[in-house]
Amino acid sequence: MSKPLILVLGDQLSFALPTLRQTPDNAVVALCEVAEEASYVPHHIHKIGLFLAAMRHFAQQLREAGWQVHHSALDDPDNTHSLIDEAERLARAYHCDHILVVRPGEWRLWDAMQSRANSTIPWQLVEDDRFFTTPDDFAQWAQGRKQLRLEYFYREQRKRSGLLMQADGKPLGGQWNFDHDNREPLPDTFTPPQQRQHSIDGITREALDVAARHFPAHIGRIDNFNWPVTRQQALTELDDFIAYRLSDFGRYQDAISDTEPYLFHARISVALNIGLLSPREVCHAVEQAHLEGLAPINAAEGFIRQVLGWREYVRGLYWTQMPEYKTRNGLGFQRELPAFFWDGNTDMRCLKRAIEMTIDNSYAHHIQRLMVTGNFALLCGVKPEALCDWYLAVYADASEWVELPNTLGMVLHADGGLMGSKPYCASGKYIDKMSDHCQHCRYSPKQVTGPKACPLNSLYWHFLETHRPELNHNPRMKLIYGSLDRMKDEKRDAMREQATQFLDQLTSAPGYGQPTHTGGYYSD
Ligand SMILES: Cc1cc2nc3c(=O)[nH]c(=O)nc-3n(C[C@H](O)[C@H](O)[C@H](O)COP(=O)(O)OP(=O)(O)OC[C@H]3O[C@@H](n4cnc5c(N)ncnc54)[C@H](O)[C@@H]3O)c2cc1C
Ligand code: SF4
Helix, strand or coil, X not given: CCCEEEECCCCCCXXXXXXXXXXXXXXXXXXXXXXXXXXXXXXXXXXXXXXXXXXXXXXXXXXHCCCEEEEECCCCCCCCCCHHHHHHHHHHHCCCCEEEEECCCCHHHHHHHHCCCCCCCCEEEECCCCCCCCHHHHHHHHCCCCCCCHHHHHHHHHHHHCCCECCCCCEHHHCCCCHHHCCCCCCCCCCXXXXXXXXXXXXXXXXXXXXXXXXXXXXXXXXXXXXXXXXHHHHHHHHHHHHHHHHHHCXXXXXXXXXXXXXXXXXXXXXXXXXXXXXHHHHHHHHHHHHCCCCCHHHHHHHHHHHHHHHHHHHHHHHHHCCHHHHCCCCCCCEXXXXXXXXXCCCCHHXXXXXXXXXXXCCCCHHHHHHHHHHHHHHHCECHHHHHHHHHHHCCCCCHHHHHHHHHHHHCCCCCCCCCCCCCCCCHHHHHHHCCHHHHCCCECCCCCCCCECHHHHHHHHHHHHCHHHHCCCHHHHHHHHHHHHCCHHXXXXXXXXXXXXXXXXXXXXXXXXEXXXXXXXXX
């Protein structure tokens, strides 16, 4: 009788996994902690701790539910520390004749697994049906379209899912999109919502200790770890969001605070991406909260657009465009990552705080990622592979299928405009409007040149000037190029010189991504 080894990856921790729904009684379930996956980029220590703790809890729950489970721990002497080799070793050890696995989150692994389809112990890949759409659904939607705009994809998703829809097929609230209501900065005084402190049980404690012991040079401190590692904890995070943060999620979605990392955001990407929550259940919970009068339509729609729209859209893009997508560099960027991305050691307050919060929590909210660190990298021309590796390493929710389109496509405009109709570039004015950072900064967002001028201002115009050949023809950039053209030559020259001087003194992280044992990064 056929006997499968069901490989459950660290971001597939769900009983709803298709491979776990209908399997023979003789199946063996394998979860593998392997050093190769924990260190191919220098992941934040919270991210490694999260995976180890959540996998160990899930293995225990599977055992309690009656499954035969093998959990390869990092400390196991026989562990091969390569995912493919370890699964095949276990399949041989348990006399399994094939390996069953759900589509992984990275093309790299998918390709390696596909290439083993005809090996002695063949690998069989199963589609992941926990998303609203499969890559095939997305490919069908994309077929024949010149532009793959989120807005059109999102409307289809609303119709298909029925979320926030009226019986007559029209969107609830009379509009598809309430984005224009969702751009308020924070008021001068406000009480930030409390964040839940998740309990650390024995399994989690041990997993965090193992992470800290094996990866001592990775960024972050393990002692302030606070991510949900079980479905129960993930559900409490979702409940808290709906009870205390959802109603203001929309209006303050784009706001940035000098002190508060999470504001009114959901903090659920981590649980969603490793399988502890499903996108369907979170969208339905938010829709229900709106129907019960607990959240206004702009909040519910804003949230559902992120999960039903953006999250599915970037995944569709990833799977239909890879592997070529990863090589794109539409604006020809060549700069290495600035060194301060690893330690926050910069006098630009907005960047300092976004990076410090990232190091502290393995989290930054969307606008910090897009408009602070992302915008700076765009204006400086950081090369896609350097920036993508950083985002993949530092955030606990980072998985390549979601990180890559956001970084390469949305932030760096490196995909030739496939994802965004124009680059998300901004000067210090934007940060000043949306945050309180500038009040604490040694630079002034109002000055463009001179010793106190916000570096983002000259970099912004320098970026536009440098990339005029690629961007000039874009109708959405017409207005801004008009402003540039109306400037006096002397002003343009002074701005160019200011930006060039700034870029010349910017130190890169040589050999970024290579952890040293002193906590820094070096090249060899
Ligand atoms: C450069 C860059 C890199 C990013 N890398 C990742 C990543 O590796 N993993 C990841 O999950 N998200 C990534 N995002 C998207 C977004 O920043 C995070 O999903 C969000 O900050 C997670 O925090 P939250 O749960 O509090 O989100 P909220 O702001 O509360 O949003 C709710 C949910 O919507 C979804 N969502 C929101 N925006 C996006 C988006 N642009 N793409 C996909 N899903 C979205 C997430 O699942 C999120 O949990 C990235 C964004 C940028 C600009
Ligand atoms: S002045 Fe410029 S560098 Fe300083 S916080 Fe404001 S936007 Fe950032």
